[in-house]
Amino acid sequence: MDLSTEIQRRRSFAIIAHPDAGKTTLTEKLLLYGGAIQLAGHVRAKRDRKKTKSDWMTLEQERGISISTAAMQFEVNGHILNLLDTPGHEDFSEDTYRTLMAVDCAVMLLDAGKGVEPQTIKLFQICRSRNIPIVTFINKMDMPARDPFELLDEVERILGIAAVPMLWPIGSGRDFKGVYHIADDSVYLFERTTGGAYRAPVDVKGLDDPELKEMIGDELYASFREGIDLATGALPSFDKKEFHEGKITPVYFGSALTNFGIELFLKEFLAISPAPEAIRLRDGTQLPTSEQFTAFVFKLQANMNRAHRDRVAFVRIASGVFERGMTVFVNDKKKTAKLSSPVSFFGQDRSTIDQAYPGDIIGLINPGLFAIGDVLFTGNAPEFHPLPRFAPEMFARLIPEDTSKMKGFRKGIEELAEEGVVQVFTREHDASPVIGAVGTLQFEVFRFRIQDEYGAPCRLEALGFECSRWIRPEDKSKFSSYDLVLNDDRGNPVVLFKSEFRMKSFQREHPDVPLYESPHLVEVADDKK
Incomplete structure (x- = not known):
């Protein structure tokens, strides 16, 4: 195939969600229906079940959380999918941000019972800043769920993007009966079975078919019809161009855990999501x-x-x-x-x-x-936008507990620092590095991996600093003993402040000393001189 054909076959996307919305479960079910795996393992699987493919790190499998970015490539109906399963925990937002720089589309997963949650908002804003098209999947419809209109209104009100339903749910919780495909005028019914959900469209002669009313019950049918009439009459219709421009988000309903709606969603996603475009x-x-x-x-x-x-x-x-x-x-x-x-x-x-x-x-x-x-x-060097580096807000000293394991200790610090799990800072004549993070889970993961992967037991000693800024080398001598001046892993000077109040006081006292939130901004300032 020629290059343009190969590009059109490809879809590169990430799944963004608040913790516990079902992100890893959805990832595995997409792999299952894509034919990439034969058995989907529950995230908190029993020992005799298959481990989740996306959560491969020991700590992830023990705790049932995603704390690393996993990449999975598989083929579905002639398309090559590159799926990045991003960390769900907010402490790893920097890793997630960098990952979202590498995709062309995102699937925003919402819990039908909780709607838009704090981490969802942060991840959505990252996608919006990059104009990444977003498809919304409202999960856990087989559990107690909020009203569909309330969920759609929350997406529009909090996230500022028009939500366009592509499917409409028939009930929720124990009364969840299936979904109606608005464009195709098809009904997909759900039934609780040990083997999964029934997915084939039901052959009904329009929404007024008496057989449909009999299948789902008079009361639920009346509520469902009222919702459909309002949705198709008051809500905007889907426009592929507006979706690719990030103006609207198509919305699907289903249940990843019971497999319902996933195969249908995957088929639709391939049809509407963008192929890689010029960066x-x-x-x-x-x-x-x-x-x-x-x-x-x-x-x-x-x-x-x-x-x-x-x-x-x-x-x-x-x-x-x-x-x-x-x-x-x-x-x-x-x-x-x-x-x-x-x-x-x-x-x-x-x-x-x-x-x-x-x-x-x-x-x-x-x-x-x-x-x-x-x-x-090859050829001439392109000027890509730089990948972000966040200023840490928590700091600790990492102290080895077994001097005979110092080789593994140093190697672990060097290699894990390259990953960006935490940021590592050093000071002359001090063998114990200072590590900085956005959240406490990063500290826990870093210490666990030093011990588990490099066999070097160590402990963390919290430091009383709350914020950090990069500085120019010539300004290192202008800080007092209240502040801690260190170097990052690339030799750039960084100052740690006891509090944000202390940092602002320093800025008032030294307006001629600039403070930067990332080393890249120092470079930009130098270039402008």
């Missing part, structure tokens, strides 16, 4: 998808294969054709890399690939050559 560069121009090869590293992961102790760079192909064994420049042409061991992912499993196209997510075995944000290219 907009920092100067406002767009990078053509068909010319030179370009890609960027958006994530690093250590120890995906515990037997080999390898590090993998997750790379998004932006333009051109990737070929196994090709040699590319990295960042500024000062170094090159031969890409001889590319792999595609399916959770922890991987397979060697020979070619990849725009929209594909591939893995490169990383012997310390690549860093997050690196650009790989």
